[in-house]
Amino acid sequence: MSCFCRHICSLSNLLFLLIALGTAYLVYLKIHKPAPAKQVHEDKIIFAFLGAPGSGKGTLAKQVVQELGYKQLSTGDLCRDNIKRETDLGKKLQEYTSKGALVPDDVISSMAKEWLDVNTKDGKNIILDGYPRTANQAELLLNMIKTFYPDYKLRVVSLNISDDAVVERLCGRLMCSNKDCGAIYNIKQFVDIEHPVCATCGSPLIKREDDKEEVIRERLKIYTQTSQAVIDAFKKAGFAVEEITIEDKNPKEVFEAFKKMIA
Numbered sequence: 091m092s093c094f095c096r097h098i099c100s101l102s103n104l105l106f107l108l109i110a111l112g113t114a115y116l117v118y119l120k121i122h123k124p125a126p127a128k129q130v131h132e133d134k135i136i137f138a139f140l141g142a143p144g145s146g147k148g149t150l151a152k153q154v155v156q157e158l159g160y161k162q163l164s165t166g167d168l169c170r171d172n173i174k175r176e177t178d179l180g181k182k183l184q185e186y187t188s189k190g191a192l193v194p195d196d197v198i199s200s201m202a203k204e205w206l207d208v209n210t211k212d213g214k215n216i217i218l219d220g221y222p223r224t225a226n227q228a229e230l231l232l233n234m235i236k237t238f239y240p241d242y243k244l245r246v247v248s249l250n251i252s253d254d255a256v257v258e259r260l261c262g263r264l265m266c267s268n269k270d271c272g273a274i275y276n277i278k279q280f281v282d283i284e285h286p287v288c289a290t291c292g293s294p295l296i297k298r299e300d301d302k303e304e305v306i307r308e309r310l311k312i313y314t315q316t317s318q319a320v321i322d323a324f325k326k327a328g329f330a331v332e333e334i335t336i337e338d339k340n341p342k343e344v345f346e347a348f349k350k351m352i353a
């Protein structure tokens with residue numbers, strides 16, 4: 091017995107005993123640890139896409155809607171739709187556009203809010219395409235999110251592309267002459283064909299009047315000025331502007347870059 095006691099009391103055996111007990115306790119914890127509560131509340135995000143005409147912003151938005159199930163707010167589409175349906179708002183919009191005047195920021199903002207009220211209900215992520223377009227609209231949007239959609243976070247994504255790359259893209263752009271189709275192609279796809287036709291509906295393809303270099307460069311100049319004001323407004327409010335470099339990426343590569351960004 092005294093021999094056994096000496097064994098147990100020796101320092102090394104005591105240490106061994108402690109380690110064994112500790113290990114057993116850890117194993118017990120591992121087995122009995124309650125499963126972590128499932129995260130019910132995922133982040134809901136409103137993405138504001140900024141990108142020059144010809145940057146492929148609309149194409150990316152469409153892909154994200156189709157593949158990831160986001161919703162897309164396009165103020166341009168909303169304007170056209172309201173005018174077509176001759177709603178009260180549509181009549182107001184028609185007045186401004188027929189005078190060649192810009193639609194005031196508060197009119198755009200209330201139109202966006204009306205859309206967001208309906209479309210934030212199911213908690214899906216949202217893309218803002220072509221909105222906000224001015225610093226004032228950006229500020230109104232930030233207040234709107236804070237007040238009415240506090241579950242949503244805003245992420246600002248800028249699609250960066252050089253003017254030269256845009257010119258090259260848009261100068262080669264061909265559009266389906268069938269207005270109901272509106273498919274867009276690039277002249278590079280038809281180098282050997284004299285009279286290219288639409289692969290979807292068979293109508294002849296045409297070049298848009300405003301897809302001329304000087305018109306495009308003027309549009310880009312205006313875009314750069316206005317978008318910088320929007321970017322400054324977001325930065326001032328403490329938002330980082332995330333960037334995707336477009337340059338010669340094709341739509342698939344741009345989509346991949348977006349997915350990587352949100353992963």
Ligand SMILES: [Zn+2]
Pocket residue numbers: 266267268271272273288289290291292293
């Ligand atoms: Zn077509």
